[in-house]
Amino acid sequence: MDGQKELNYNRISEAIDYIRNNFRDQPSLEEIAEKVHLSPFHFQRLFSDWAGTTPKRFLQYISLEHAKSLLKDQQATLFNAAMETGLSGTGRLHDLFINVEGMTPAEYKNGGVNLVINYRFAESPFGKLIVASTMKGVCHLAFIDNGVMAVADLKKRFPNASFQLKDDLIQHNALAIFQNDWNQLPKIKLHLKGTDFQLKVWETLLKIPMGKLSTYGKIAEHIGRATASRAVGTAIGSNPVAFLIPCHRVIQSSGGIGGYRWGTVKKTAMIGWESAKTDSI
Missing domain, CATH: 1.10.10.10 (Winged helix-like DNA-binding domain superfamily/Winged helix DNA-binding domain)
Structure with a gap:
């Protein structure tokens, strides 16, 4: 995995970990992006490229209710x-x-x-x-x-x-x-x-x-x-x-x-x- 791919994957992993541990609070896009040190715009684009969906939708997929x-x-x-x-x-x-x-x-x-x-x-x-x-x-x-x-x-x-x-x-x-x-x-x-x-x-x-x-x-x-x-x-x-x-x-x-x-x-x-x-x- 080259340096940029590894960095991007680590950011996705960190974001998923944060979403998983805080989904009950329904964290905003801005809150999640801040945790991985990206602007909301760049984080949403990176996350959507990886998951094929938005962070908000992904949060719904991993919720207890889902x-x-x-x-x-x-x-x-x-x-x-x-x-x-x-x-x-x-x-x-x-x-x-x-x-x-x-x-x-x-x-x-x-x-x-x-x-x-x-x-x-x-x-x-x-x-x-x-x-x-x-x-x-x-x-x-x-x-x-x-x-x-x-x-x-x-x-x-x-x-x-x-x-x-x-x-x-x-x-x-x-x-x-x-x-x-x-x-x-x-x-x-x-x-x-x-x-x-x-x-x-x-x-x-x-x-x-x-x-x-x-x-x-x-x-x-x-x-x-x-x-x-x-x-x-x-x-x-x-x-x-x-x-x-x-x-x-x-x-x-x-x-x-x-x-x-x-x-x-x-x-x-x-x-x-x-x-x-x-x-x-």
């Missing part, structure tokens, strides 16, 4: 149908076009023996990330602050695999998710290392339509384990593929944002960003 209204929609038949198909009812969403393949027991047990993993660094609307892939699909995607530590974490997950810094089509197709035209997304393939229970939870997350939210309890009910909310939460927290497996769409039953492996500011940003995108479809 989250509760989305959760209430879960009671509707249309939402239940969406959970089954991965469709929101308007436009093509990426969820239905992600194929998940679990690693074989041998690959899982032996830490990736005989796997060749390509990895690269890339930019996203939510900061720098690392993406890694086998010949079958994306096996790892994470937001990062330090490239050396990110590679070390990847190798720790697959201690016996071979690694090469290399771009490939699988990575390219996955990164297309951050483009604006959701109707032109290619097929995305994932090759995941996880238990049967984890894979079941992750596949269920893919059925939450973009721009919608669910809860840990609802996910547990959907997989037939209504009393296993805590285990579901643990599986969600161990998601190895940021954004593509949308664990950011799972919040508390109260409407609270809840935790997130890559930080609550990123989670809030993703929820608001997706709401803006789906509102424009």
Whole structure:
């Protein structure tokens, strides 16, 4: 991420954090802009370029009331149908076009023996990330602050695999998710290392339509384990593929944002960003 992009992203993150912590007071454009040391005009332009909506509208998307209204929609038949198909009812969403393949027991047990993993660094609307892939699909995607530590974490997950810094089509197709035209997304393939229970939870997350939210309890009910909310939460927290497996769409039953492996500011940003995108479809 070059210096200006990094500065702009940091300003957006700071603004989102301020909005998230102060939305009950409905802060004005001038108040938010002052917090990131920009004029109201330049801040609104920067924020709208990033989110596709105004700061005021974004504030509405991340409010507790908005989250509760989305959760209430879960009671509707249309939402239940969406959970089954991965469709929101308007436009093509990426969820239905992600194929998940679990690693074989041998690959899982032996830490990736005989796997060749390509990895690269890339930019996203939510900061720098690392993406890694086998010949079958994306096996790892994470937001990062330090490239050396990110590679070390990847190798720790697959201690016996071979690694090469290399771009490939699988990575390219996955990164297309951050483009604006959701109707032109290619097929995305994932090759995941996880238990049967984890894979079941992750596949269920893919059925939450973009721009919608669910809860840990609802996910547990959907997989037939209504009393296993805590285990579901643990599986969600161990998601190895940021954004593509949308664990950011799972919040508390109260409407609270809840935790997130890559930080609550990123989670809030993703929820608001997706709401803006789906509102424009």
